[in-house]
Amino acid sequence: MVSTGQRSSLREALTESAPSATGQPGAVGGGKTGAAAASKPAGGCENGKQVDARFVEFIDVEKRYGHFHAVRRLNLGIGRGEFLTFLGPSGSGKTTTLNMLAGFERPSQGVITLDGKSVDRLPPYERNIGMVFQNYALFPHMSVADNVAFPLSVRKAPKAEIGPRVIRALEMVKLERFKDRKPTQLSGGQQQRVALARALVFQPTLVLMDEPLGALDKKLREHMQIELKQIHEMLGVTIVYVTHDQSEALTMSDRVAIFENGAIVQIGTPDALYNEPATAFVAGFIGENNALDGIVERVDGNQCLVALPTGLTTTAMAIGDIRPGAAVQLAVRPERIVGSGEQADNRFRATVDGRIYHGNHQRLLARLPGGQVLTVKIGPDAATPAGETIDLGWRTADCRAFPAGVAPDDNTANTGSVS
């Protein structure tokens, strides 16, 4: 959505800040802003490789409502320039965590630092943080341009500077033509772009987004995901993004933090989470997964032998505290289940219960002798009619065994396991 020429002028407009009449940077009143925050530093986060992970820190942060733990002993570092997503089911503590960073909620315990300084005593407007919410939260009586100008006005930016900066922010989200309209005269996607321009126009150190695309239809949402990612790359601004949509998280993020019951159960790059989930919950939440129950027969280093209910056995990677006799949940990705021609440490006969053609691949529902049905993703050309018996298998490395039914411990520090 942004051409290269446009890109450099936008970068200048939003990150370098045109000199004002007073010689001050454009974003006034926000403390430390501008180039330091907005340009992507060499030590920033690229493809999940994070260097400066201390730009934002949560240190032993808890949030309780009465006896209810909304967020449990959270320890988390966020890198400058990083796109970090909080992903988890509804009620898992994502918004509460984001709101403590924004300053809308105070931690019951612990410290949050921004650029090395505690934000405990800073009200939201002094944190220099841009916010985008699901419901846009635009001022209905103001024009698009006035909505976007608002953060600059409250920060007392020089008048001569406001107009050009608003236009540049609107150009970035391709809405300059609509600057005189009222929010009600725009579609949902356009309103969310206005909210985005408003969140970025004052060169915030950090932008927090809480399910910003949740109200948009699927196609527009996917389009906006790409735009957001481009804007992030262009400006190098640090983004903390909340969603319950795993594909959205995987598409945009440098790293993803998986929330469950008020705790981060795992944090890592999208591919690390997909390939090396640390818990059965993460394996099920990210991507497609076959979950099988079993009992551990033997443990050998980081591998184990697991009995399925019908006496079939499989070797698996032992993840976490796996002991002989313990109940485990096995996880195997549909695309890691292979046919007879390919290398596998474990082999089974299965009956094809159903086949769904998807154009570039097909999905088989394959029933093991014990009755468990596996989803298998195979190439589009294999002919496997329903009712046929086939050979299936997987490698030990592609089957993960997790302790069954483990809930996060309320008493231990919640650092997430960094993968």
Ligand SMILES: Nc1ncnc2c1ncn2[C@@H]1O[C@H](COP(=O)(O)OP(=O)(O)O)[C@@H](O)[C@H]1O
């Ligand atoms: N003001 C509040 N008072 C009591 N409980 C709250 C309050 N705000 C949030 N909660 C509870 O805290 C938990 C986490 O909420 P939230 O952070 O909004 O979850 P998420 O954003 O992951 O859906 C939920 O169980 C929610 O009901």
Ligand SMILES: [Mg+2]
């Ligand atoms: Mg929420």
